Amino acid sequence: MPDSVQPANAVRPAGPVQPADPARSADPVSRRTFLHRTGAGAVLLAGGVLAGGTAAAAPLTRARRIASADLDSMALLKKMLAFDTQNHGEGGITRPHAEMLKAVWDSANVSSEIIPTPKKDNVHLIARIEGTTSAAPLLLLGHSDVVPVERAKWTVDPFAGVVKDGEIYGRGALDMKGANAAFVSALLRHLNEGGRFERDIIVLTDTDEEAGPHGSRWLAEHHWDKINAGMVLTEGGWFLAQKDRATPMLITVTRQDKVYFNLDLVADGTATHSSKPNPDSAIAKLSRAVAHLDTWLAPVTLTPVTREYFTALARATGDAPFRRAIELMLAARSRPARERAAALVVKRSSYPWLHRALLRTTHAFVIEDAGYKENVIPSTATLRVNCRGVPGGQRPRDFLADVRGRLKDKDVTVKLVGDPGESEEDALKRLDETFAKPPSSIDSPLYQAIGDAAAKTYPGAVFAPALFEAGTSLAPWTSRGVPGYGVYPYVLDNDQLIGMHGNDERIAVAALKQGTDFMYRLFDRFRER
Known part of the structure; x- marks a missing residue:
């Protein structure tokens, strides 16, 4: 039983002793390493200083002239938030945002390319920082689209990057333009110092992560050669605070997502004139079923x-x-x-x-569809229930059976929502495969780099791998055996966490700065020495 299985890996404090990186040891010796080993390294220019005071390696190349605003993750985040990239389910309009970010890469002399999709102005942006060896690339995956806003419920303009009381507000501030800003600014700081990386670093700013037909799966099907990598980092792990809501407590990196699936609750009744209410109301039946299911926990x-x-x-x-x-x-x-x-x-x-x-396994009531005219009692009412299962816990098919059993006397039908043309059994088999997929290994250079960065940036906190309660765009890589991990690199309190996909989404300005330092230290692990 999963409940009684002990973890295969001991919990690690921040700063674990890590095994040697096999990919690094197999890399060819660079000119810089050769010079160092032969004593000629003494003639190299002195390096800069890392955020937090750690001495950086001396660069071989001349430092790039990068705009100071692009080195500042806060300034870059404000630029990102100004673009309305709302995705209502059919894909966002992301070209203007991509063109802005491409200009940032161009100014840093980093090769980048906009990849259009079949939807007008719905694009991906791929930047590649060339490394010094043939080691498998590191890919940073950050989405540019955001969920829609309820403007009337916000206290500020959701696309103005308003800063108040030490927090920056905006749709995407947390999920995930804030993380993107930290990723990009930290990389640019290395380049600004003249640093070079031991492997290619690919920065993919993708579209349609928040639903839509042309997300990372579409990109992998059509342009895999551009995003083929050995390790991937995206959104995920939470940096949690102690009860004071500020002191870093737990720094996590997610190595597995929950299993995503939807159910539809459907009630049928008698359609008639609204002047004659009757006990056979589809909406009333559905409401009773929802009330019954709402109080239940898996x-x-x-x-x-x-x-x-x-x-x-x-x-x-x-x-x-x-x-x-x-x-x-x-x-x-x-x-x-x-x-x-x-x-x-x-x-x-x-x-x-x-x-x-x-x-x-969680279930959330997300979309209700019933009725079409105020003087007609409708014959059908439907409610979409979004569910997220724990891999290795309760199987989606068992959860479905449990829900059906609980609602068997409520006169509603429970349908599993599959892909177009997919039978229920085929959908369950697909979910079984996702459910059984193992988590990404913690024995990788990227996981080690995340742990090292956590130890240096948050020395009083505990570092650990985790499960992501939501989902990411990692499937094209993890399905091929490529390890994928997730972090939101800023400490959050619970109110900020709840703002994800909600109203007044925000993060702390100081936390973003510290999170950018964290990313800087993470990338330092991949700098050529």
Whole structure:
């Protein structure tokens, strides 16, 4: 049973002792390394200084003249937020944003290319910083599209990059233009110093991550040669704070996404004139079913990945009652005991919605469709339920059966939403395959670099791998066996976390600066020495 399996990898504090990087050891010796080994390295120019005071390697190449605004992740984020790249489900208009970012790469003498899709002005942008060896490239994956906004619910213009009370507001500030700004600015700082990397670094700013037909899967099908890489970093792992909402507590890197699937609840009734209400109302039936399902939680399941996460969280928190609740949950030997302890964990957590989501398959009511005229009682009402399963926990097919069992007396039909033309069984088999896919290995140069950067940037925090409660665009790479990881490189409090896909989305200005330093140190691991 997944609940009783112990994690294969021990929880690591920030700054673990890492194994040697096989890809690096196999790389050909560069001219710079040769000069160093033969004593001629003493004639090289002295290097710059890393963020945080670490001495940088002396560059062989002349430093590039890069605009100071592009070296500042805050200034770059403001530029990104000014572009309305809302994606309503059919793909966003991302060309203007891509052209702005291409100009940034052009000014840094970095080769970049806009890849148009069949939808007008819906594009990908690929930049490639050439490395000094043939080691497998590192790919940074950041999406340019954002979810729609409810402008009336925002306290500021969502596309103005407003800064107030130490936070920058805007659609995409967290997800994920903030991360993109940190990625790009940190790379440009290295280039500005004249640094070179031991391998190619590909920066893909993709489109249609927030739904749409021309996302990373389309790009992989049509332009795999441009994005073929040995490791990928994208959005994901959360940097959590202690109860004071500011002190870094837990720095995580996600190595696995939850399994995404949708259900439709469908109720049928008698269509008639609205002057004659009747007990056979489709909308009323659907409402009763939703109320019944809303109060239910799927069973808690702990997998090796989530056990390791919660073990790290227990070590990281300064809240003793919260730590004790986690320890009780991890030690539970029966389902009732595990459920009681998990409820206590969620109750005591400073991030309750996140931790509830990491413990089980979730279901969220997202789209309702019923009625077409005010004087007609409709014959059909439908509700879309978005679900996210824990890989290695409860299988999607078992969750579906559970939901159907719970609603069997509510006079509604529960349908699994598959791909066009796909049968339910075929859809379940596809989900079984996704469910069974293992997490990305932690034995990679990129994972090691993330851990090193965490130790240097957040020395008082615990570092650990984790499960992402949402989804990413990593599938084209991970399905080919390429390890993929995720970070949002800034410390967030719970209010900021809830702002993701919500109203008044924002991150702290100081956290973005610190997160950019984190990314700078991460990329330093790949600088030629």
